Amino acid sequence: MKKLLLLVAVLLGIGLQAQDDKQNQGIFVSGEGIVKVVPDQVVIKSQIEHEGVNASTVKNENDQTADAILKYLSSKNIPEKNIQTNYVNLNKRYNYNDKTYTYVARQAISITLEDLDKYEEIVSGLLENGLNGINGIQFKSSELEKHKTEARKKAVLAAKKKAEEFATPLNQEVGKAFSISESSGNNYQPVYRVADMKMSEESGGSQETISPGEMEISVQVNVGFHLH
Secondary structure, eight states: HHHHHHHHHHHHHHHHHHHHHHOOOEEEEEEEEEEEEEEEEEEEEEEEEEEEEHHHHHHHHHHHHHHHHHHHHHTTTTTOOOOOOEEEEEEEEEEETTEEEEEEEEEEEEEEEEEEHHHHHHHHHHHHOOOOEEEEEEOOTTTTTHHHHHHHHHHHHHHHHHHHHHHGGGGGOOEEEEEEEEEOEEEEEOOOOOOOOOOOOTTTTTTOOOOOOOEEEEEEEHHHHHEE
């Protein structure tokens, strides 16, 4: 009886394995979908920095500037969720020339603007309220997931087209898909701009106008198709 059950189990296993092998017979291809959109948001990478011989003094100066900037942004109805402190640090700096120490307090704040038309006004206000400089800006889209969905559709269609290009010379047709996965490298490419916006008499406090351009949202998929 035990031998009979063992034989049945072996035969059943062989049958399932053959069925799996049959299901996995086909062609595996990759496809990429790219969507280009005009950004509707901009992230300002701002920095506050003070240096002096007293650690408490430079920290207080930084704190006061940060407080003034937050109050200014609040007066311009910038939501708190759009203001993020990236880091706050206080470091000791050694001057090898005169062998003295100074302290440097830094704070980086990212500010997301949902209205690009406010960029010039907000930057001017930040500088007037003590901001030392802007390290760069990043353009983004508020409808990222919507554009990713469109990119996925394009990626799948691109994969099917590639499979058909392989199958046609073999006088075969592409059947239903039996597997599909999204590559881990799928992402969107934000648009960056580097900007040095430090206030000075020479510059007259002026800023360059921004040009959002286009950003790419790309998705890559791997698809397995039956051939018949």
